[in-house]
Amino acid sequence: MVFLGGQVLPGNVGRAILGPFADQRAVDALNHSLGVDRPLLVQYGTWIWNFLHGDMGTSYIFRAPVAPFVIDALGNSMKLALVAFVLVVPIGILGGVIAALNLNRPLDRIISLGGLSVTVLPEFVTGIILILVFGVWLRWLPIAAAWPKGAGVLTQLYYLILPSLPLFLVLFGYIARMARSGMIEALDSDYTRTAVLKGLPWRTVIWRHVLRNALLPTITVIATQTGYLIGGLVVIETLFRYQGIGSLIFTAARGKDFPMLEAGILTIGIVYAVATLVADFLYSVLNPRIRLGAEQ
Amino acid sequence: MSATDTPAALPAPDTARRSPWGEVLHSLLRSGTFLTGLAILLFWVVCALFGEHFVPYDPLDADIINTLAPPSADHWFGTDQLGRDVFSRVIVGSRDILTVAPLATILATIAGTALGLVIGYFRGIVDDIVSRVLEAFMAIPVVIIALLAIVALGTSKATVIVVIGLSFAPIIARTVRSAVLAERELDYVAAAKLRHEGALHTMFVEILPNVIPPILVETTVRLGYAIFAVATLSFMGFGIQPPSPDWGLSISNNYGMIGGGFWWTVLFDAMAIASLVIGVNLVADGVHGAFND
Amino acid sequence: MLQVEGLNKTYASHGRPLRAVKDVSVSLRPGETLGLVGESGSGKTTFARLLLGLVAPDEGGSIELEGKALAPRLASRSEDQVKAVQIVFQNPDSALNRSHSIRHILSRALKRLGGLSGKALDARLEELVRSVRLTDRHLAVKPRQLSGGLKQRVAIARAFAGDPRIVVCDEPTSALDVSVQAAILNLLADLQSKQDVSYIFISHDLGVVRYLSDKIAVLYLGRIMEFGPSEAVFSGPHHPYTEALLSAVPKLDRTESSRIRLDGEIPSAANPPTGCVFHTRCPRKIGAICETQEPELLEAQPGHTIRCHIPYAELARLQKPEVVEPA
Ligand SMILES: Nc1ncnc2c1ncn2[C@@H]1O[C@H](COP(=O)(O)OP(=O)(O)OP(=O)(O)O)[C@@H](O)[C@H]1O
Numbered sequence: 001m002v003f004l005g006g007q008v009l010p011g012n013v014g015r016a017i018l019g020p021f022a023d024q025r026a027v028d029a030l031n032h033s034l035g036v037d038r039p040l041l042v043q044y045g046t047w048i049w050n051f052l053h054g055d056m057g058t059s060y061i062f063r064a065p066v067a068p069f070v071i072d073a074l075g076n077s078m079k080l081a082l083v084a085f086v087l088v089v090p091i092g093i094l095g096g097v098i099a100a101l102n103l104n105r106p107l108d109r110i111i112s113l114g115g116l117s118v119t120v121l122p123e124f125v126t127g128i129i130l131i132l133v134f135g136v137w138l139r140w141l142p143i144a145a146a147w148p149k150g151a152g153v154l155t156q157l158y159y160l161i162l163p164s165l166p167l168f169l170v171l172f173g174y175i176a177r178m179a180r181s182g183m184i185e186a187l188d189s190d191y192t193r194t195a196v197l198k199g200l201p202w203r204t205v206i207w208r209h210v211l212r213n214a215l216l217p218t219i220t221v222i223a224t225q226t227g228y229l230i231g232g233l234v235v236i237e238t239l240f241r242y243q244g245i246g247s248l249i250f251t252a253a254r255g256k257d258f259p260m261l262e263a264g265i266l267t268i269g270i271v272y273a274v275a276t277l278v279a280d281f282l283y284s285v286l287n288p289r290i291r292l293g294a295e296q
Numbered sequence: 297m298s299a300t301d302t303p304a305a306l307p308a309p310d311t312a313r314r315s316p317w318g319e320v321l322h323s324l325l326r327s328g329t330f331l332t333g334l335a336i337l338l339f340w341v342v343c344a345l346f347g348e349h350f351v352p353y354d355p356l357d358a359d360i361i362n363t364l365a366p367p368s369a370d371h372w373f374g375t376d377q378l379g380r381d382v383f384s385r386v387i388v389g390s391r392d393i394l395t396v397a398p399l400a401t402i403l404a405t406i407a408g409t410a411l412g413l414v415i416g417y418f419r420g421i422v423d424d425i426v427s428r429v430l431e432a433f434m435a436i437p438v439v440i441i442a443l444l445a446i447v448a449l450g451t452s453k454a455t456v457i458v459v460i461g462l463s464f465a466p467i468i469a470r471t472v473r474s475a476v477l478a479e480r481e482l483d484y485v486a487a488a489k490l491r492h493e494g495a496l497h498t499m500f501v502e503i504l505p506n507v508i509p510p511i512l513v514e515t516t517v518r519l520g521y522a523i524f525a526v527a528t529l530s531f532m533g534f535g536i537q538p539p540s541p542d543w544g545l546s547i548s549n550n551y552g553m554i555g556g557g558f559w560w561t562v563l564f565d566a567m568a569i570a571s572l573v574i575g576v577n578l579v580a581d582g583v584h585g586a587f588n589d
Numbered sequence: 590m591l592q593v594e595g596l597n598k599t600y601a602s603h604g605r606p607l608r609a610v611k612d613v614s615v616s617l618r619p620g621e622t623l624g625l626v627g628e629s630g631s632g633k634t635t636f637a638r639l640l641l642g643l644v645a646p647d648e649g650g651s652i653e654l655e656g657k658a659l660a661p662r663l664a665s666r667s668e669d670q671v672k673a674v675q676i677v678f679q680n681p682d683s684a685l686n687r688s689h690s691i692r693h694i695l696s697r698a699l700k701r702l703g704g705l706s707g708k709a710l711d712a713r714l715e716e717l718v719r720s721v722r723l724t725d726r727h728l729a730v731k732p733r734q735l736s737g738g739l740k741q742r743v744a745i746a747r748a749f750a751g752d753p754r755i756v757v758c759d760e761p762t763s764a765l766d767v768s769v770q771a772a773i774l775n776l777l778a779d780l781q782s783k784q785d786v787s788y789i790f791i792s793h794d795l796g797v798v799r800y801l802s803d804k805i806a807v808l809y810l811g812r813i814m815e816f817g818p819s820e821a822v823f824s825g826p827h828h829p830y831t832e833a834l835l836s837a838v839p840k841l842d843r844t845e846s847s848r849i850r851l852d853g854e855i856p857s858a859a860n861p862p863t864g865c866v867f868h869t870r871c872p873r874k875i876g877a878i879c880e881t882q883e884p885e886l887l888e889a890q891p892g893h894t895i896r897c898h899i900p901y902a903e904l905a906r907l908q909k910p911e912v913v914e915p916a
């Protein structure tokens with residue numbers, strides 16, 4: 001816990017993420033004869049200071065302030081991630097519970113093995129296959145996540161389903177697996193035995209356990225997979241031509257648009273830190289054992 | 297046994313017992329998971345090594361009058377937008393990814409093992425600092441690291457190998473470190489100190505052979521991720537470069553047209569990646585199982 | 590030859606100090622065996638590790654070997670000093686590197702400790718293997734192909750590779766089958782009679798210690814409760830703790846003997862009782878003084894010291910009837 005806390009302190013992550021492109025900034029500064037005389041550290045300082053005040057610099061390519069692009073893209077990415085989460089959390093938990101209730105029977109095998117297989121596949125591979133199936137052959141869903149301007153929430157949702165599916169599949173494997181093992185443990189516990197002996201209906205017993213034992217792993221997944229998820233967003237947004245933070249970074253990297261790149265990366269760093277902290281916090285609130293441990 | 301024991305009274309060494317490695321091999325050969333995965337992997341390795349000799353067409357040969365032809369008896373998987381034979385390209389396309397990903401994995405294993413041995417053995421401040429840095433480093437998605445490194449260093453196979461190798465090294469280092477932390481408490485390490493052995497001898501001769509199993513398991517798992525990463529980077533345009541018939545690269549070049557229904561230009565490449573990744577993961581699963589029962 | 594003065598070791602356990610070894614002084618002559626007894630957690634292994642230089646003691650205190658000070662840390666001891674003090678560990682599975690062959694293990698020890706190589710090494714290896722009654726057949730294999738007793742013989746051979754002055758035996762038989770324990774003890778006794786080596790023999794079994802030792806130190810929560818020649822410690826009068834330990838040793842006729850037993854858990858070394866650390870379990874406790882004031886280690890007879898508030902004569906009187914009592 002303490003370790004995780006220390007690790008996600010914004011300053012720490014910020015430095016870790018900013019470290020790698022010290023060179024580029026130097027090169028870039030030289031190229032543009034901008035702030036060559038100032039020490040790198042001061043540049044960073046000013047830049048971060050400005051960043052926190054909403055001034056993220058000016059894009060080389062668009063010759064316009066970076067901030068609106070980044071904020072817009074972040075909003076779009078969050079929509080995408082949100083759709084994926086809203087779909088995957090209940091379905092993943094359900095899958096895990098069904099697998100646990102059918103332990104070692106064919107249904108369990110299918111869910112576990114299937115979940116594992118899709119988890120290990122690159123997002124663009126599942127993405128391509130999904131596009132082919134639902135977009136090209138069945139023609140159920142649009143293949144690009146570019147909805148008409150001013151589209152309503154439902155239309156946007158319709159366009160977002162296909163792009164969210166690869167994320168869904170990756171997360172499904174993790175969540176179902178953790179829910180499954182949590183459930184197996186719960187089914188085996190004394191609590192369940194007494195509850196069943198006391199004559200509580202199965203349904204009630206299972207639901208109580210599902211809530212307790214499946215929520216925690218889900219939060220763990222979110223906490224540990226955020227970084228991975230962000231990597232996945234870069235790929236999926238590119239594949240579906242979606243104007244999110246991932247494709248923004250990708251375009252900026254290709255176009256060597258450093259202010260845009262830096263702003264994008266720092267934004268991701270902050271999102272990552274916040275997500276981890278929130279997950280950590282939720283976890284400690286929900287899990288009495290951890291809370292006790294923290295007090296010692 | 298009494299006080300009058302003689303050499304004859306002592307039990308002989310039990311040479312019949314299978315060695316731990318024999319044990320592992322034995323359970324690997326009986327693991328369906330491992331054998332299936334191995335078959336898939338071997339298939340692609342053969343394609344990578346000898347594919348160009350048995351494919352019907354040169355994977356790079358363009359045929360401008362026969363572009364985007366659907367699968368047929370002549371072209372089993374159809375042709376792409378330059379009229380190149382997709383089947384031949386898929387077969388030969390295994391070569392680059394099966395060069396780059398294993399090399400990256402080997403790099404990661406060597407660097408990670410050395411790092412993990414050192415921080416696990418010396419512990420203390422070095423361990424604290426390095427472990428923190430590694431944790432922070434691991435939090436950044438590989439794709440992002442790669443993006444930045446490649447912007448800075450330019451695209452080449454070597455860059456991809458180094459980027460993936462170095463971003464996986466911390467994960468291997470973490471595995472090695474925790475194994476070393478357990479090993480270093482064992483008395484044979486104390487015995488080495490009581491012979492005034494140097495740190496290098498203790499780390500590499502005494503401890504290393506005993507932490508090979510977790511390293512092997514982690515390495516096979518990492519190979520799966522390395523293939524994942526190379527394919528993704530190629531798809532993003534930061535990995536293997538044209539004119540290679542690489543799968544990720546081909547998908548990247550052709551997926552823009554799938555709205556037009558030219559599914560064969562991407563489907564087979566996607567399936568190839570999927571089969572290779574799953575194959576390696578099955579192997580990893582089998583190896584993990586064999587070392588842990 | 591070996592002179593240990595006021596050795597202390599404080600570990601940090603959960604942020605609190607844990608005095609694993611407190612103010613321990615012992616001495617040992619060439620060819621002698623010092624028995625170190627005490628229950629689990631009394632600091633026997635810690636003391637051994639201090640002596641070997643594997644853990645650094647607290648400031649103060651000293652270890653002298655053959656008149657020369659032994660540095661607290663192994664790394665700063667001379668090659669000769671390192672060679673001079675070796676150990677047979679309790680658990681041969683942990684002590685022998687499972688990846689190395691027996692030949693490798695012993696050759697490496699001969700090379701580093703005996704300074705040998707080539708033909709000389711091979712000849713000495715042969716001799717060493719024979720001295721612990723193993724044969725060539727045992728050299729080619731890995732430790733896991735040997736039984737516990739054979740592994741312990743390898744460990745003993747390794748300890749003797751550099752002609753040590755002192756060999757610490759840390760419960761060398763406790764991990765072994767009862768059937769091979771005697772053989773290992775005999776082997777150790779045999780090796781000692783041939784070479785002029787001193788043993789520090791650690792055990793929680795007084796019966797085993799009695800068989801080998803010239804001197805005995807009884808440890809409780811890191812403190813020496815009683816130290817003296819073997820006969821004196823065994824015949825008594827003894828410290829109430831020793832008395833209790835002795836009463837727990839099964840007599841020959843195997844009937845559960847003795848009136849005095851050790852009741853209750855051994856207190857935590859991190860939080861030792863005030864006064865006499867043994868007072869929570871002492872059957873002879875004499876009152877408040879035992880709970881408030883730690884007794885000194887006093888010389889009862891020349892060379893025989895006891896840490897108890899009960900005067901020596903009184904102890905003798907108290908324990909007299911027990912000695913004549915039939916088991
Ligand atoms: N590395 C360590 N860190 C903290 N405490 C330790 C450490 N090693 C030993 N201790 C503590 O020091 C005390 C003495 O331990 P030691 O191993 O010396 O006892 P022992 O007499 O050898 O016991 P046993 O008969 O079980 O081997 C114990 O309370 C133990 O918990």
Ligand code: SF4
Pocket residue numbers: 829830865866867868869871872873874875879884896897898899
């Ligand atoms: S000092 Fe008191 S408590 Fe301690 S051993 Fe003697 S009689 Fe028992």
Ligand SMILES: [Mg+2]
Pocket residue numbers: 633634635759
């Ligand atoms: Mg011990």
